[in-house]
Amino acid sequence: MFNRRFIWSTSALILAIVCSDKGQAEKPFEWRTAQPEEVGISSEKLQTLTAELAKRQTKAFLVVRHDKLIWEWYSPDHGPDKKHYTASLAKAIVGGIALALALDDGYLRLDDPVSRYVTQWLTDPRKSKITVRHLGSHTSGLDDSRPNEEAPWKDVFWRRESPPRDPFTISRDVTPLLFNPGERFHYSNPGIAMLTYVIAAAMRSAPENNIRNLLRDRVYRPIGLNDDEWSIGYGQTFQVDGLPLVPAWGGANFTARATARIGRLVLHRGHWEGRQIISEDSI
Structure with a gap:
């Protein structure tokens, strides 16, 4: 379903997550920050890429490497607390x-x-x-x-x-x-x-x-997503054949950092700070 190295992108959101190391189990996870060069990435190249993305009306560009947040940029009309459609x-x-x-x-x-x-x-x-x-x-x-x-x-x-x-x-x-x-x-x-x-x-x-509700209670909240950081299914639930059906082909909105947490969960094969949220087999 996912590769160990991957880039997810939409026309206005690019998120890159590569590599990982274990975090602290004693307290809730928070992103640690680092300079790009500390993890082998060029600040100059990231700046050049950011400028190019800005020309293409990108809203957010966030890069995580080795569990460290090394680059985070938002357009003037966006920000870390603002959700963006994920197509x-x-x-x-x-x-x-x-x-x-x-x-x-x-x-x-x-x-x-x-x-x-x-x-x-x-x-x-x-x-x-x-x-x-x-x-x-x-x-x-x-x-x-x-x-x-x-x-x-x-x-x-x-x-x-x-x-x-x-x-x-x-x-x-x-x-x-x-x-x-x-x-x-x-x-x-x-x-x-x-x-x-x-x-x-x-x-x-x-x-x-x-x-x-299943994702909220079993995945999103346990990995630290606040309820106002995401919405899914175009905000709709369809009752068909007695079932509550939520769209998953599109219609989801997440902050860049919320998306990064889900990426981190997958990168760690379903493991999150001392808990196995999703089994390795399912990942």
Whole structure:
């Protein structure tokens, strides 16, 4: 799901996190600061990059190396306490992390057929072969959707109307299959909608299957995110098939530092200051 060295970016947010060392377990985690040269990075090159990003209307640029905050820049209309949209990064830090929790709790497995949890697909000869892994890896065969495309359902998906014209029902009942599951990669926002649908359905008997609450209580708060540092799912929850469904293909907003904490959790393979928040296997 994630690489050890990675760069996440949107048109107005770039976050880079590389390497790590263990923090202090005795007190709540706070970022330590250091000069870039102390960890082998050129201040001059970071300054040049920052200037170029500013020209491209970037809002925030934050770099962490060896658990030290070495560079933090914000545009004049932004700042460390201001949330920024994360576009499809939500697929990882909302959908992916929620899936990891469901795996940890034993409610599903990656190679489970989706039709085990979405019974509407049981009698479909092709969709019944889609697995959870297919949805998460964009190999399900489900078509993608973009706003204002020719197919009417694609535009409706993005309008996020009430059921039955909501994006989850459209993903389940209307989105066509372009090829047999597992044949190849095809990026699919409806596929990620179905991933979060499956998580909620698989956890129907759990104490909590609303992924907004699940992530807040199991991950975000435990790693030190304040509730005002993030929002997910376009602020919406859709009730479909008796399930509280929260979008995870987009619609998330995080401060740069909040995003960095999630990155640090993944980099440490789910371990946070003496606690295993998510298992290494799920990471």
